[in-house]
Amino acid sequence: MRFTDTLKKNYEFRRLYAKGKSAVTPYLVVYARLTRRSGCRVGFTVSNKLGKAVVRNRVRRRLREIYRLHETGFVPGAELVVVARARAVGAQYRQLERAMLDACKRLGVWRPASP
RNA sequence: CAAGCAGGCUGAGCGACCGCGGGCAUGAGCCGAAAGGCUGUGCGUGAGGAAAGUCCGGGCUCCGCAGGGCAAGGAUAACGGGUAACGCCCGCCAGGGGUGACCCUCGGACAAGUGCAACAGAGAGAUACCGCCCCGGCGCUCCCGCGCCCGGGGUAAGGGUGGAAAGGCGAGGUAAGAGCUCACCCGCCGCGUGGAGACACGUCGGCGCUGUAAACUCUAUCCGGAGCAACGCCGUGGAGGAACAAAAGGUCGGCCCGACCGUUCCGGGGAGGCGGCUUGAGCCUGCCAGCAAUGGCAGGCCACAGACAGAUGGUCGUUCAGGGACCCGCAAAAGGUCCCGGACAGAACCCGGCUUACAGGCCCGCUUGCGUU
RNA sequence: GGAGAAGUACCCAAGAGGCCGAAGGGGCUCCCCUGCUAAGGGAGUAGCCGGUGUUGAGCCGGGCCCGGGUUCAAAUCCCGGCUUCUCCG
Numbered sequence: 001m002r003f004t005d006t007l008k009k010n011y012e013f014r015r016l017y018a019k020g021k022s023a024v025t026p027y028l029v030v031y032a033r034l035t036r037r038s039g040c041r042v043g044f045t046v047s048n049k050l051g052k053a054v055v056r057n058r059v060r061r062r063l064r065e066i067y068r069l070h071e072t073g074f075v076p077g078a079e080l081v082v083v084a085r086a087r088a089v090g091a092q093y094r095q096l097e098r099a100m101l102d103a104c105k106r107l108g109v110w111r112p113a114s115p
Numbered sequence: 116c117a118a119g120c121a122g123g124c125u126g127a128g129c130g131a132c133c134g135c136g137g138g139c140a141u142g143a144g145c146c147g148a149a150a151g152g153c154u155g156u157g158c159g160u161g162a163g164g165a166a167a168g169u170c171c172g173g174g175c176u177c178c179g180c181a182g183g184g185c186a187a188g189g190a191u192a193a194c195g196g197g198u199a200a201c202g203c204c205c206g207c208c209a210g211g212g213g214u215g216a217c218c219c220u221c222g223g224a225c226a227a228g229u230g231c232a233a234c235a236g237a238g239a240g241a242u243a244c245c246g247c248c249c250c251g252g253c254g255c256u257c258c259c260g261c262g263c264c265c266g267g268g269g270u271a272a273g274g275g276u277g278g279a280a281a282g283g284c285g286a287g288g289u290a291a292g293a294g295c296u297c298a299c300c301c302g303c304c305g306c307g308u309g310g311a312g313a314c315a316c317g318u319c320g321g322c323g324c325u326g327u328a329a330a331c332u333c334u335a336u337c338c339g340g341a342g343c344a345a346c347g348c349c350g351u352g353g354a355g356g357a358a359c360a361a362a363a364g365g366u367c368g369g370c371c372c373g374a375c376c377g378u379u380c381c382g383g384g385g386a387g388g389c390g391g392c393u394u395g396a397g398c399c400u401g402c403c404a405g406c407a408a409u410g411g412c413a414g415g416c417c418a419c420a421g422a423c424a425g426a427u428g429g430u431c432g433u434u435c436a437g438g439g440a441c442c443c444g445c446a447a448a449a450g451g452u453c454c455c456g457g458a459c460a461g462a463a464c465c466c467g468g469c470u471u472a473c474a475g476g477c478c479c480g481c482u483u484g485c486g487u488u
Numbered sequence: 489g490g491a492g493a494a495g496u497a498c499c500c501a502a503g504a505g506g507c508c509g510a511a512g513g514g515g516c517u518c519c520c521c522u523g524c525u526a527a528g529g530g531a532g533u534a535g536c537c538g539g540u541g542u543u544g545a546g547c548c549g550g551g552c553c554c555g556g557g558u559u560c561a562a563a564u565c566c567c568g569g570c571u572u573c574u575c576c577g
Contacts, residue, residue, distance in 0.1 A: 008424055009386095043424065052167090053461055058428090061135095065429050068134065093429080 007043030007081065016043075016081050023103035027088040027096055028063070030103040032080040040074050042067055045083040059084050066097050070110070078109040 007013060020033035035041075044063050046056045063082050088096060104110035 006424070010424085011386095013424085045424080054459095057461060060424095061428050065134080069429080 005039060005041045007041050007079070012041075013043060013045070013081060016079060020079070020081075021107055023106045025099040025103050026085065027091050027099040028085055028103070029083040030080055030100065030107060031083070032078055032104070032107045032109045034075065034109070035077045035079055037077050037079075039076065040071075041079045043081045045081060047084075050084060050086060050089055055089055059088050062093055062096055063100065066093075066100050070101060073110050073112060074104070075109050075111075080104070080107075080109060 007016070016031050016033060020031045022029055022031045044060050046060045046063075048056065050056055050059065063084065067082075082100065091099075101110060
C-alpha cells in the first residue's frame with residue numbers, strides 16, 4: 001500500500017461519517033470523501049456483532065486484500081471507510097470484491113485501472 | 116480376530132507469485148543543525164492445544180497498612196505426599212458401578228445446639244385408627260362359650276399411608292405383645308493388633324441413636340483491595356499563578372488619535388508519544404531418587420510472536436487423509452477415472468492449573484470372548 | 489482487554505425448598521354498549537412442546553435459558569455451559 005495510510009483515530013472516522021458520502025450494498029457500506037492529500041487513506045470496520053474473532057479477522061483481511069489489489073484505480077486524496085455488514089460473513093471473495101468496487105465507483109473514488 | 120478400557124502424541128506436508136508485523140544489518144534515496152525519521156535492499160522470524168471462558172492460584176504494579184490478636188465477610192474439606200501457590204496433580208482409603216481392564220463421588224461434623232420434613236397417614240422420638248389381648252358392663256345361652264352403637268386398661272407382632280414408622284430375622288417368653296431374654300447378622304462407641312494415616316481385622320465390654328449442613332451452625336486451614344484501560348516518564352496549545360519590562364515593535368488604518376497583541380518560569384493534567392513488553396517457576400538431551408505427581412545433578416540453547424483501528428493474508432499447483440458416483444467383478448477385496456473437500460478456533464502483561472469446543476490420524480499398555488499352535 | 493447483571497407462557501412480569509397443577513396485568517374468546525368500529529363495562533377458559541383423540545371439548549407426559557448434581561421433593565440450593573445487556577479510554 002504505497003501511497004496509503006490507515007485511518008486510526010476515532011475522530012477521523014466520525015468526521016468521515018459526518019461529512020462524507022456513502023454507498024450501500026448487501027455486503028458492505030462504503031463512506032468516502034476527497035481531500036487535498038496526495039495519498040489515499042482507508043479504514044475498515046468489522047463490528048463484533050458479525051461473529052467471533054476468527055470470522056471478523058477473515059472478513060477484514062479479505063477487504064484489505066481487495067483494496068490492495070485494486071489500489072491503483074483509486075483517486076488520489078480519497079478517504080474511505082469500509083463497514084462490513086452481516087452478510088459479508090458467508091460471502092465469497094468475488095462477491096465482496098464486486099460489491100466494494102461497485103460502491104466505490106458510484107462514489108466516484110475508483111475507476112477501472114487502464115492497463 | 117472381535118469388542119472394550121486407560122494413557123500419551125499430533126492438529127495436514129511441499130512449492131510458485133503477490134502482500135503484511137516485529138528484529139538485525141546495510142548505508143542507496145529523501146527530510147533534518149543534530150539525534151533521528153521515512154523509503155529501499157539483504158538476512159532471519161511471525162498464533163494455540165485450547166491462544167477461548169475469565170473459574171481458581173501466583174508473579175508484577177499502585178492504593179491501604181507499626182506489630183499481634185479477635186470479630187465480620189468469603190473460600191476449601193477423608194488420608195498421605197507434590198508444588199512458588201492452588202479449589203490443581205499423584206498415590207491411597209471408604210462407598211457405588213462393571214465379568215474384567217477400569218470408572219464415578221463438594222467424601223468433615225446432625226452422638227453440641229437450632230431449623231425444616233408439604234400432602235398422605237392414627238401417629239414423623241412419637242402415636243392407639245383398624246386389629247390383637249385382659250377386666251368390667253350389657254345381651255344371648257341350661258352350661259362350655261359367643262356377641263357388642265358400651266366403658267377402663269395393655270400392646271407395636273399384622274393392616275394401610277409415606278422417601279422415612281425407629282435395628283433385621285428366628286426362637287424363647289407372654290393374656291396379647293415388646294431387645295423383655297437368647298443365638299446369628301447390621302450399625303455406633305470403647306478396647307486389642309497391623310499401618311505414616313484415612314482405615315482394615317478381631318469382638319472381651321457398652322449402646323440401638325430418622326433424614327437433611329449444595330439449611331443456619333460448629334470444627335480445621337487459608338484470604339487486605341484493585342487491576343497493564345495497573346503504573347512510571349515526556350507532554351504543543353489553552354485555563355491559572357509568579358517574575359521581568361512598561362520602551363521599542365507588530366496588526367487594524369492614507370496619517371493622527373484609538374483598540375488589540377508581550378517574554379521567561381512554574382503548573383495538576385486532557386489529546387498524543389515513550390516505557391511497562393517479553394529471558395521465563397524457560398526449552399532440549401542424558402543420568403539419578405521416587406509406585407507416581409515431581410525433585411536433584413550435568414551439558415547445551417536463545418531458534419521459541421510482540422501489534423496498538425491491532426501483522427501471520429490472497430490466488431493457485433501438487434501430495435496425504437476423508438466422502439460420493441462410475442468402471443472391472445456373482446460378491447468382497449484390490450485397482451482405475453471423475454467430482455466434492457480440510458475440525459475447533461486467532462496472541463494483546465506473563466506464567467501454573469481447571470472448564471468448555473474439536474475433523475481426523477499415530478503410538479504404547481491392559482481386559483474379556485472366540486479361534487489356532 | 490477487564491469488571492458486572494439478567495434469562496419464568498406471545499409480551500411485561502411476581503414468586504427465594506412442598507399449599508406452584510406457576511400469581512397478576514396486557515393479549516385472546518364470548519357478551520353488553522354502537523348503525524359499524526375504537527374506547528369502556530362484565531364474564532371466561534386456556535396458554536409452550538410432544539402424544540392420543542377430534543366437529544369441539546378433553547386426557548396423558550414433559551416444560552420456569554440448557555445440561556448435570558444435592559434432597560423424599562428444585563423455578564428456588566450447588567456445579568458447568570449458552571444467550572442478551574450494562575460499565576471501565
